[in-house]
Amino acid sequence: MMSLAADRPFAALMFQGTGSDVGKSLMVAGLARAFTLRGLKIRPFKPQNMSNNAAVTADGGEIGRAQALQARACGIPPSRHMNPVLLKPQSETGAQVVVQGQVLTTAGARDYYRLKPSLLPKVLESFAIIGDSADMVLVEGAGSAAEVNLRAADIANMGFAEAADVPVILVADIDRGGVIASIVGTWTILPAPERARLKGYVINKFRGDASLFTPAIDFIRDQTGLPCLGVVPFFAEAGLLPPEDSASLRNHNKEGAIKIVLPQLPRIANFDDFDPLAAEADVDLRFIPPGQALPGDADLIILPGSKSTIGDLDFLRAQGWDVDVHAHIRRGGRVLGICAGFQMLGRSVSDPLGVEGTAGGRAEGLGWLAVDTEMAGDKILTLIEGHDVHGVPVRGYEMHMGRTMGTDCARPLLTLAGQPDGAISADGRVMGCYLHGLFASDAFRSAFLARLRPGRGDGIAYDAQVDAVLDKLADHLATHMDLDQLLRLAATTPG
Structure with missing residues (x-):
């Protein structure tokens, strides 16, 4: 049995992005399936999500579709506590605010910014409820870890990580370019206590010869001290899994x-x-x-x-x-x-x-x-x-x-x-x-x-196809990431 950080009876590891659409959702889904196949009780969690692609849960709520897929990867029904704050955009500046599965209010961007701190207790409550039945909770952040303009009221990234005392892995998408700057820039912007939570980074969606990236790994370590926890090749069959938002x-x-x-x-x-x-x-x-x-x-x-x-x-x-x-x-x-x-x-x-x-x-x-x-x-x-x-x-x-x-x-x-x-x-x-x-x-x-x-x-057997792709994604990540190292990091004291 792993030794655990802080006062939690379960391990936890959070995956935050250097930006949006870097592959956090599918990485959590794939790791959830990989650790589940090892016999661990894994639960997904995303403090705050913004999506009009929602799923209904058996306990009478709605959550982001990505968390429903992650629950499926764990072999369990989705729960409204897996995504305690869901924002469903209704206009360019306003969204319906769903808290623990139920509609709370409709708020404009500024109103929601003021509302967010009051939602943190509900987020932490849901995190504890999800963790109560888990060996480990895999937490997904939202957008970028370095959105300093939103940090004061943050409940989605470092604001949650600090409140819940969770270690953080950065996920960066090399396919869009600028990956070195995105990692070093994120580390540079974060204040020292938040940097201490970063335990490493993962390069996602890599194409070509990974050995050519070795000098970049050395450079990033020299600049930040962060280890590379994996260079994950592009996974083409990701297109067979449900997308999270209309950008996809x-x-x-x-x-x-x-x-x-x-x-x-x-x-x-x-x-x-x-x-x-x-x-x-x-x-x-x-x-x-x-x-x-x-x-x-x-x-x-x-x-x-x-x-x-x-x-x-x-x-x-x-x-x-x-x-x-x-x-x-x-x-x-x-x-x-x-x-x-x-x-x-x-x-x-x-x-x-x-x-x-x-x-x-x-x-x-x-x-x-x-x-x-x-x-x-x-x-x-x-x-x-x-x-x-x-x-x-x-x-x-x-x-x-x-x-x-x-x-x-x-x-x-x-x-x-x-x-x-x-x-x-x-x-x-x-x-x-x-x-x-x-x-x-x-x-x-x-x-x-x-x-x-x-x-x-x-035609095809769709549900069977989705499960087969999740199995392949789990194998893909297990091949290119050190799962044992991730387990050790999930059980450490973050700071």
Whole structure:
């Protein structure tokens, strides 16, 4: 049994980045799987996350999708305490603040900055709850470790590390360039007590001959005293795992495949719903950026989830995408809306109480489903299963505020826990529902795609593929990092 630091009954190690999107999330997921395979009880933790890609937990909350993937890597269900503060952007300057799985408030950037210190006790409480059942907690930071302008109220990086007395590893992405400066610069900016928490760094996404980086390792040690804990080659199969945020959206252009297109809305949410589609060899999934028309040769248009339904509906119209959807349907094409996308397909969307962070309002929908939505009532957060209109099993989660009613609801797309969900137009070409994650069901996905391309055979086993990639990622990290050294560092006194 490892000896532990401070007064904690569990070991902990925090991975902070020299910047955003350096690979912290997948590194924690891969290490979680690697240590779990060694027989250790590993738990993931991220004090503060900002993402509209969220997952519903069995204990009735929501957390960042990355922490749900990390929990999966540990072989355990996700908990609302794995990501105690989740920010879900609703505008350029404001976000919904979710604390321990439940919506606390909506705050602008300055208001949230003032709010953050009061959230630290909840963060530390969740950290202790997660650690109570763990041998080791792997903690993921957010953004850059050296955001000195935000340090006074920080709960995501060094502010948390100091409060929880956790040692820190820096993760740097060589693929984007400037990796030496990013490591030395981060060390230089940090004050002495925070430098003492740094136990080393990892070079991530390396391409080429690693021996050529040896002089850089010597230089970084001379400048900072920090050891290199691994030079990790680029892991191409990371693209088969769910991305954390919209900056990671990828197109999957494949000739002759079933073409499915989605408008890339500013507040697109839960777009990992479509990863199982993208993983299919015969599906060409494309996110269409602003300024481009939705392709006229699409087999299916999907309107995705959104954190700002009315705002994104207005944006959709401003881009002329409503005209593209109209033309697609007139040509006999099919359209699917999920959650906010379902709401947009109706006759109207109203938000009289401003639950989406606005002053409230009403917008005319696209009118392809005879339904109307009002944003009201408590937020629904639930894991649920059932079957589609053809009797094919589905499972997933609901995460929404709106209540949708109308005559097309008499033709529900799904039945969940014995209750109807969604709607189908009279001609059967336009449909929508509230269930996120439905395409992760192999049977549903296969049957749905077969209706778009008759004669198509069965596709991949998606969940099995994700677990196989996590196993490969674990092996990849174990090959290029010293796991025993990481265990020793997790059990040390940081300062």
